Every structure is written in structure tokens, then in C-alpha cells.
Amino acid sequence: MSLNDPVNAPERTGAAEPGVGFAEPSATTAPKTVEVPAALAAEGIPTRFACFVTGTDTEIGKTLVASAILHKLVQRGQRACGMKPIAAGAEERDGELHNDDAAMLRAAGNVNLPQHITTPFMLREPCAPHIAAALEHVTIGPVPIMTAYAEILAASDATVVEGVGGFCVPFSDDFDSADLAVELNLPVILVVGLRLGCINHALLTAEAVVARGLVLAGWVANQVDPAMRFVDENVAALAQRMPAPLLGRVPRLDQPTAAAAAAHIELAGLPGWPATRT
Ligand SMILES: Nc1ncnc2c1ncn2[C@@H]1O[C@H](COP(=O)(O)OP(=O)(O)OP(=O)(O)O)[C@@H](O)[C@H]1O
Ligand SMILES: [Mg+2]
Secondary structure, three states, rough: OOOOOOOOOOOOOOOOOOOOOOOOOOOOOOOOOOOOOOHOOOOEEEOOEEEEEOOOOOOOOOOHHHHHHHHHHOOOOOOEEEEOOOEEEOOOOOOEEHHHHHHHHHHOOOOOOHHHOOOOOOOOOOOOOOHHHHOOOOOOOOHHHHHHHHHHHOOOOOEEEOOOOOOOOOOOEEEEEHHHHHOOOOEEEEEEOOOOOHHHHHHHHHHHHHHHOOOOOEEEEEEOOOOOOOOEEEEHHHHHHHOOOOOEEEOOOOOOHHHHOOOEEEEOOOOOOOOOOO
């Protein structure tokens, strides 16, 4: 079975499909249920859920949203596994390298694979990944990641892969975060960290995702900046312009846990999303 088998990943379209859940301008409050796009609902629709979570920037809620998605998958009876292929910022704890993102994804999922599978590149220095890798004389490349991803696929029903920083973060001279998303060929969920400047960051990221031939499955508005003004207006401006549906709006949470964030996200209707167990 190829990793790029359409059973595991939706077809690359080169552009957003006509009618693929274009967000409506009014979608600023409760998350809406999105329709399975007709083109994907036909034969070839992925039978398992998998996505690549990217963001408008670093520290804007990718891990929180990825964990929330895993939480929902577990609630639906799935064997759900998070993957943070590259983590920059790790310290030794009990003889193993610890990274907060990797730990949160692991806690939100329910598949216990060794850390070298869920995070093949665990780097110590909390800095840009290509710099952290160079410090350890490591070259970040796709082969170890795709090998580990195949093991995750075999051990799980659903997978959530968290990117690093924004969509175009370099990993080496000839491999970056966008290349990784293309290798994985997963639908992309974009987390928009709501703060001044996020409209431009979100629209540029959406363009980059579509330009890489990937499906932008949806976006999540996450209120990272508690002091941001005109939040509703910003979300409305994005909802009018983003070529994908708004999957939810996560408010500033007192306790930013996977469960708390999950209550604000609706993924029903996305390709491969499991039906609720009765
Ligand atoms: N809606 C929210 N309410 C409260 N705190 C939040 C919210 N979203 C994110 N945070 C907090 O902001 C910080 C950054 O969030 P998170 O780690 O999810 O970002 P990230 O995009 O994954 O960052 P990185 O680029 O380092 O992977 C975390 O401490 C998280 O708990
Ligand atoms: Mg993170």
C-alpha cells in the first residue's frame, strides 16, 4: 500500500474544488457542520481521517487544535495518533528527551508508539528547526518521517500531524514544512492565531497550501491574543475570503486543554471523519 494511496489521502486538486465548503461571511460564531464535497464524496474518499495541522505562525495554537482533534477522534472510538515529526526544543527527563508539543499530542491520542516514531526528529535547541538540526549535525529529510508515518498508519485509525511554525518553515537546504505536507499528501487544517496581522498571514498561507496542490480542508480561528480588538470583524473578513470552511472558533481559554478546545471545533463532514458511535 502506497502512502499516497487515495484510500489514505484525498486527491490533490491543484486548487480548491468548486463548492468545497467555501466559508460564508456570517460564519463567525458557532462552528458549522461542513458538507463532504461532492468531488470527494465519490469513490476514492479516504476511509480514515488524517490531517496536517499548520498555522499562521509559531505559538498560535497548532498543538492545542491538533490535540482537540485527537480528543474528538478518541471520543468517537478511534485509535488516534498524533505526530510531531520535527520538534525543536527538548530537554532530558527520566532518560528521554521531552518536548511539550509531543507530550500534549501523546496525551490527547490513545496510541502508544515509541517517541522516535511519533517524533523522528527530536531536537534540543528551541529555535528554527534547520538551525537546531545543524547544531546536532542532523539533516532533516523526508525518509525517516515517511517511514515513521507508515508505522503510525499501521497502528492507528486516524492521524493528526502537527507541522512546525508556519507553513513554509525550512528544515534543510532542500526540504521545508510545505514539502513535508506534500510528501504526506494530507488535507491541511490551518490554525489562524487571532492577532493583528492574522488576516494577511492566513490568506498568504491558504494561497501557499493551494499552490502546493494540497486540499485546504478548513481553518480554525484561535484567540491567542486576549487583548485583540475587533475580533469578530477579523473573523468575518477571513470567513469571506478563505477558500475553505471555518471549522470553529476557539476563545481564550482559562484552561487550554484538548477537551476545552474540542468543544469549539466541528469536523463532521470532513473527508474520513468518523461517525459518532451509537
Ligand atoms: N485559545 C487559547 N486559550 C488560551 N491559551 C491558548 C489558546 N491557544 C493557545 N494557547 C496557549 O498558547 C501557547 C501556544 O499554543 P500552542 O503550543 O498550541 O501553539 P503552536 O502553534 O503549537 O506553537 P509551536 O509553533 O511552538 O508548535 C500554549 O501555551 C497554549 O496553551
Ligand atoms: Mg506546537
